[in-house]
Amino acid sequence: MFADDLLIFCKGNLESVVGVNTVLDKFYEMSGLKLNAAKCEFYASGISTNILEFITKATGFKQGCLPVRYLGVPLVTRKLSEKDCVVLIDNIKSRLYHWSGKLLSYAGRLELIRAVLFSVANYWCRQLFLPQSIIKKIEQLCSRFFWKGSDKAATGARVSWETICKPKHEGGLGLKDLKTWNKACMIQLIRSILAGEGSLWVAWINNYVLNDKDFSLIDSGTNTSWSFRKLLKLRREANAVYSTGATSIRAIWEVTRVKRDKVLWHNLIWFPLHIPKHSMIAWMAILDRLPTKVRLQHMGIVTDGLCVLCNESQETRDHMFIECPLASSV
Known part of the structure; x- marks a missing residue:
């Protein structure tokens, strides 16, 4: 109930x-x-x-x-299909539609993606194994909204979505990779089964599916649902995660995600009381993703690559901020 x-x-x-x-x-x-x-x-x-x-x-x-939706998610025993996830995609699209007319900065769009769009997907991630095609569709919608402010093709995106989903200390913007987060949520479900308490779902699994058998030793039968078979395949990885002492979904995600080298400039732009808009521009500048004339020339958008300030040298990032005489005087 x-x-x-x-x-x-x-x-x-x-x-x-x-x-x-x-x-x-x-x-x-x-x-x-x-x-x-x-x-x-x-x-x-x-x-x-x-x-x-x-x-x-x-x-x-x-x-x-069947299938029927209960509390927003479909109740299915087979593999979740794209058709089952139409409601999730439509929900995200409807929210994007309401914000498309707003003149939001990159920082504002980032916060909306983090606070609202990902929370919608997160609710599904905690219940079900999401198909890879649906995860890609959600990431595509979020990428389009971040770069274009609407559901338009994000051609010319300055930074890849994979980079955006890195933690800030690794050079990204701190969003979570949905595939890894979904896996962390499923590993947490396995932890609930092993604990043997906490919800009616766990009690039902133990009584009717496991039937007093050891979860770590049980084999999938012909009548085992697709979702439960996927949980069984995660057992070895889940045991490795539990050995680290991770108990929350966030801690499990931290253990399972792919880690990259830390960047040296993290504290330079993401310091306390930073101005989000300024930090976002600085982030793109450090990654050399600002629309300088040289970059626009490579994209075929402009033909003249000379600096708009001095009209002497090519307008690259380093020239704009360091080498240009006017920039140096400022």
Whole structure:
């Protein structure tokens, strides 16, 4: 049960369904809260057509068909498909649409991606193994919004998305790589199974899937769901992570992510009380990704590469900030 969303499981016979209805009627007498049969659905498997008709007449519920969404995510036993994730992509696109008309700086777009778009994807990452194609689509949408401010092709992006997703001390902007984060979330689910407590899902896994068997030794059977088979394949990597003492998803992500060399200029631009817009420009300058005339000339956007200030030398990053006589005097 979550707020006004309630799932009730019972045996697939008329007696059990009538029993559930009787309990709900008793609840109505005590609380005054009555369910709306028109908004309720029941799902069945391996039950004859006659019994299904009896259940429909006895309850007034409609018979639903899987997959169905519950609390925003699809309930599926097979591999998650792109079709199942259309809601997630549409949710992100709708948020982008509302912000497309706003004149936001790179720093503002970065904070929106970090605070809102990634939180939407993060909710799914904590429940399911996301397909690689969906992860790429989310990253593409975020990249387009960051560079263009809308869902337009991010041609001419100054810095790759892979670099943006590095921590700041490694030369990036501190966003998380969704694929690695999704894996960290799944390793945390394995940790919950091994702990044997914490949620109804864990209790159900232990009683009906593991059946008192050791999770670290069990093999996947023919009736094992795709998601659970994926969890079983993660066991060896999960054990290596647990040996480091990582307990939270963030700590697990820190252990599993690919680490790069630290940059020497991290504290130069990401210092306390820095101005985000200025730090963003400095970051692009250090990576030599500012749209100087020489870079624009290489892209075929302009034909003249001379410095706009002195009109003597080629307008490169080093010339603009160091070598140009006017820049030196300033």
